[in-house]
Amino acid sequence: MLLKKIKKFLLGLVATATVSATLVGSIGAVNVHADTANAGDLQLDTKAAIAVDAKSGQIIYGKNENQALPIASMSKLISIYLVLQAIKQGKLSWDKKVPVDDTSYAVSQNTTLSNVPLKKENTYTVRQLYQASLIYSANGAVMTLANAVSGSQVAFVDKMRALLKSWGIKDAEIYTVSGLGNNEIGNGKYPNAPENAENKMSAKSMALVSQKLLADYPEILKTTSIARMKFNNGTSETEMENWNWMLKGLAKAYSDLPVDGLKTGTSDSAGADFTATVNKNGRRIITVVLGAPHNGDTDLSRFVQTQKLMSYVYNNFTYTTLKAHESFKNANQLPVYHGKKLKVKAVTKNATNVWLKKDLSTSNLKATLTGNKKLYKNGGIEAPLNKNKKIGTISLQTKQQPLTYLNGDTALKLTATNTKKIEKANIFVIMGRAVKEFFTDLF
Numbered sequence: 001m002l003l004k005k006i007k008k009f010l011l012g013l014v015a016t017a018t019v020s021a022t023l024v025g026s027i028g029a030v031n032v033h034a035d036t037a038n039a040g041d042l043q044l045d046t047k048a049a050i051a052v053d054a055k056s057g058q059i060i061y062g063k064n065e066n067q068a069l070p071i072a073s074m075s076k077l078i079s080i081y082l083v084l085q086a087i088k089q090g091k092l093s094w095d096k097k098v099p100v101d102d103t104s105y106a107v108s109q110n111t112t113l114s115n116v117p118l119k120k121e122n123t124y125t126v127r128q129l130y131q132a133s134l135i136y137s138a139n140g141a142v143m144t145l146a147n148a149v150s151g152s153q154v155a156f157v158d159k160m161r162a163l164l165k166s167w168g169i170k171d172a173e174i175y176t177v178s179g180l181g182n183n184e185i186g187n188g189k190y191p192n193a194p195e196n197a198e199n200k201m202s203a204k205s206m207a208l209v210s211q212k213l214l215a216d217y218p219e220i221l222k223t224t225s226i227a228r229m230k231f232n233n234g235t236s237e238t239e240m241e242n243w244n245w246m247l248k249g250l251a252k253a254y255s256d257l258p259v260d261g262l263k264t265g266t267s268d269s270a271g272a273d274f275t276a277t278v279n280k281n282g283r284r285i286i287t288v289v290l291g292a293p294h295n296g297d298t299d300l301s302r303f304v305q306t307q308k309l310m311s312y313v314y315n316n317f318t319y320t321t322l323k324a325h326e327s328f329k330n331a332n333q334l335p336v337y338h339g340k341k342l343k344v345k346a347v348t349k350n351a352t353n354v355w356l357k358k359d360l361s362t363s364n365l366k367a368t369l370t371g372n373k374k375l376y377k378n379g380g381i382e383a384p385l386n387k388n389k390k391i392g393t394i395s396l397q398t399k400q401q402p403l404t405y406l407n408g409d410t411a412l413k414l415t416a417t418n419t420k421k422i423e424k425a426n427i428f429v430i431m432g433r434a435v436k437e438f439f440t441d442l443f
Contacts, residue, residue, distance in 0.1 A: 099123050180198075227242050322414070
């Protein structure tokens, strides 16, 4: 036994002094499913709904938000993302003139659907078709754009599916570029799919689509906020009134909620859907309601439910700021290997924000600190290390409110950093620690 201890002592002089690898933390995960969060606090006449922070993706409210339901013309938001992507990549330009194919033309002549009547002999700019798709939910227009991007409806649907898959969305069923049923688009229908197949997605996934769209192409709001516009058909004009009646100047505008997008969707199976966004006092949220009652084109239910949901968020939650370089009790230091000091203080790298119920504050947040294992050696952050490095992750939770996010996180996760350089101890200090450890173990 003594020989073993001597051997360990000699190895310690040459190699390492073990630093405790125990990471500090004050609580475990709060095991609350997002689709039950806050559901009892607000009664909405919808099949599903969600409200999220547009920037962070924090789920502030959820009702059946993981249930895939018909999304109808809200599908156009996915299509428009791909159109904007093609423009950004130089594959399309705003002023490019696009011909109308037979299938898109036939759909555009259907007066029972939302459309601007396209003319077969005309060409239309990408900008015209884009505006008609977003403002008036013109089905023939978005189908024409899809052909301009991919050459066919089927090829574009495949791009839609691939895009959603790249975002980690697994509950989507996509068959048409417009949101119409597979049996409503003639020769453009998706092959080997049921005649009555329709696009479906959960409210949570629809919110993620909208978050991606606003993050990557915020300029879309310049168009989705237009209440009325004329579509020039060459010899005539079509008056387009935005189907989003919560816009200023329209039937369900509400001065306290300056809604500026995004898209409605309506069908017999879907009911009345609405993905909306509002920026109040610099705090932008996204809401989705699926399956609100629908009793004809004059029905206001989806907007009433959206107004209730938006008001609920702003009236019952506080947009709370967490400052940069903030530390949290029992989660504010990590072990260091071969450093002058054996602990390093861990603080938040950047400022961030979180929506908290009005009876809560940052003092209710409990932290867990996890070290960055890429920087570890023998149970500690290896010295030396320059300051302002990602040394770990601080996870914040509170028992009074689940903190869940569109990306699947079940806590507010912040980068932990060191504000001071971690300096390496000299060889004599290292050897002294090894000697001390040896004798501690020996006796």
